Amino acid sequence: MARYDYVEKAVTVSRREFLGIMGVAGAVLWTGAYAATDLVQDRSKYIKMRAQGIYKDDVKAKVRQSHNNPGLQQMYSKFAGKPLSHLSEELFHTRYIDRTKLG
Amino acid sequence: MGHHDAQGPRVLKHPHRSRLFHWGLILGFMPAAITGFILWLKTGSEDFVNISMKIHIVGAVILTISALLYTFFSLDRIIAFIRLIFNWDDRDVGWMLVGGGYPQKMLLGKEITVPPMDKMNSGQKIFGICLLLGGILLIVTGWLLYAFIPVAPKVFIYWADKIHLVFGIFLGLFMFVHIFLGIYNWGEFKAMFGDGTQPLSEAQHHNPVWVEKKIEPVKNETADKTNVVSHGS
Numbered sequence: 001m002a003r004y005d006y007v008e009k010a011v012t013v014s015r016r017e018f019l020g021i022m023g024v025a026g027a028v029l030w031t032g033a034y035a036a037t038d039l040v041q042d043r044s045k046y047i048k049m050r051a052q053g054i055y056k057d058d059v060k061a062k063v064r065q066s067h068n069n070p071g072l073q074q075m076y077s078k079f080a081g082k083p084l085s086h087l088s089e090e091l092f093h094t095r096y097i098d099r100t101k102l103g
Numbered sequence: 104m105g106h107h108d109a110q111g112p113r114v115l116k117h118p119h120r121s122r123l124f125h126w127g128l129i130l131g132f133m134p135a136a137i138t139g140f141i142l143w144l145k146t147g148s149e150d151f152v153n154i155s156m157k158i159h160i161v162g163a164v165i166l167t168i169s170a171l172l173y174t175f176f177s178l179d180r181i182i183a184f185i186r187l188i189f190n191w192d193d194r195d196v197g198w199m200l201v202g203g204g205y206p207q208k209m210l211l212g213k214e215i216t217v218p219p220m221d222k223m224n225s226g227q228k229i230f231g232i233c234l235l236l237g238g239i240l241l242i243v244t245g246w247l248l249y250a251f252i253p254v255a256p257k258v259f260i261y262w263a264d265k266i267h268l269v270f271g272i273f274l275g276l277f278m279f280v281h282i283f284l285g286i287y288n289w290g291e292f293k294a295m296f297g298d299g300t301q302p303l304s305e306a307q308h309h310n311p312v313w314v315e316k317k318i319e320p321v322k323n324e325t326a327d328k329t330n331v332v333s334h335g336s
Contacts, residue, residue, distance in 0.1 A: 004112075005303070006113070006303060006318045006320055007319065007321050008313075039258075
């Protein structure tokens with residue numbers, strides 16, 4: 001047990017100070033929460049608009065399936081042979097990397 | 104009842120909860136700061152950086168819990184701390200102009216008169232302001248980077264990352280200065296890592312304004328109780 005003869009006087013907080021502290025804390029939290037939710041809302045808005053744009057393009061498009069795309073068909077006939085050919089696999093297939101490591 | 108040893112009466116400078124919070128900072132902030140530098144500079148192998156990130160996160164958890172507990176259970180100490188660090192007057196200007204007399208003492212070996220200080224000197228006040236504001240920013244941006252990268256907008260995360268880096272470097276370097284000065288001022292070191300008390304004469308030398316205005320003798324009742332407990336334990 002510590003042995004001492006003097007101690008710091010208790011801190012007193014007036015009602016005015018308490019309201020001031022709570023006001024500032026509340027304002028900071030409110031502003032932060034507003035800014036964060038506003039950004040997320042904006043982001044969701046742009047994602048929705050982008051999705052709507054893509055659907056609109058689909059509605060207008062004559063060819064709606066990728067395998068019927070003349071450009072793609074021409075690419076296979078003149079360059080990559082056929083889907084799953086050696087060259088297509090080398091060029092188009094995704095390789096996966098272990099990203100579970102944090103550092 | 105007063106307690107007198109060879110150094111005369113003593114004053115309680117750092118109560119239990121403050122010393123406990125300081126240990127929280129040592130066990131939380133210190134490993135987080137050191138591993139933070141490793142993560143920033145990517146020094147060592149991939150495994151080393153990986154384990155550093157894990158230590159960084161554990162340190163962050165300890166730091167955050169310590170800060171929250173101290174805020175909830177020692178709000179009076181936080182209010183006293185904020186009042187003190189943002190309270191500046193002519194004495195602080197005078198203290199800053201002579202660097203608290205430390206350069207003269209360390210480099211030239213002579214003592215000069217410095218303006219009287221409260222519980223913290225002006226240099227400690229600057230450190231306190233940086234620690235309070237920078238600490239809050241580091242904790243908030245750190246958790247944003249930990250948990251909100253997939254959901255938060257890119258620009259938000261970009262600035263969180265930049266703030267975390269800049270304040271991390273700044274406070275990380277500040278920590279080493281704090282450790283050096285803490286050990287240099289051995290009486291303060293003993294108070295913080297010991298029972299929190301300091302000889303009154305020492306406090307009077309470093310913190311005359313605090314001793315004059317902000318401390319009071321322990322009330323007899325409490326002193327008797329302390330005496331009983333200390334004999335009983």
